[in-house]
Amino acid sequence: MPATKGFTLIELVLVILLLGILAAFAVPKWLGKGGFEIQTVRDELLTRLRLVQTVNMHEPANRCTQLVVASPRFAHRTYAACPASDDLDTSSGWTPQLETRGRLVTPSAGMSISLNNSNNFVLRFDPMGRPLGSCATGCTLLVSDGRETSRIQIESEGYIHEIP
Template identity: 35%
Template sequence: MVNSKGFTLIELIVVIILISILAVSVAPKFDGTSSYEAHTHRAQLISALRLTQQRAMQQTNTADGYCHQIVFDDVESRYGIPNRIDCTQTDPVFLPGWQADATGHTVDSRYQITFNIDGQDNPQTVGFDWMGRPTESCDGGCKINVIRPGEKSLIITIEEEGYIHVFDLP
């Protein structure tokens, strides 16, 4: 009986094919995260919108003076609320610490992601009434675009009744 050491040609070919399949499917994910950033920022914005909507439906006493809106800045790619108590303050020059609120976020400039409502220039505001229906720039429903140059826009739809969902173009 001959004691052979090593692999057969078929075993080597199978291993090479498996490694090739893995390399083709997994390697692009390590190429960079920029193509996934728009999806991440869209998901984060949906969470901020739903949180603001939930706050509006829970804090129904208008005497409390709470402001249930998100302002989209026209200077930087960011959104948030300058002052949760003062709804008249929608100036794009946000107060220091505005991002401490759970609804605020600034996009790192290297990702080149911008936001707009129905294709209009910012600053714009999305607010919610005590029933969770959109108000302000989104009164009657709107589409919020998450834009990254060279890629298709990702769209968040807010229906007239307040339903917030993702709308992907084919």
């Protein structure tokens, strides 16, 4: 039988498989952020909300920890005594103590975090893990980069989850 030139079936399947993997994972990263940053910021915000909720559930009644958002930056802080109101002072900016102890997260330009059309807000929880203030009846946080929007829901009883 004369020798023929060409690919075997196994080689063809392997090439198609490798091209599929590249198309799904590698190429979107080369072409841009591909939605990865919005997922990362959403996941960090979700984790930080759950941390603040858990800390509030385990602190003495006179102390409180809250999540401070001055979009797109956010951090958490703890008070020895709870302030009478949400004391978000965006004019003074982020203090050095808040930047280090509150583990300030600063997403890249173009990202925004909002709650009820406000980019500056404070979120707190009671000792039972339920949200207080403007989120007492439940609320939705929006994380956006201008093209995509991701949502986090805080239920009135304290369940915090991503909305697909």
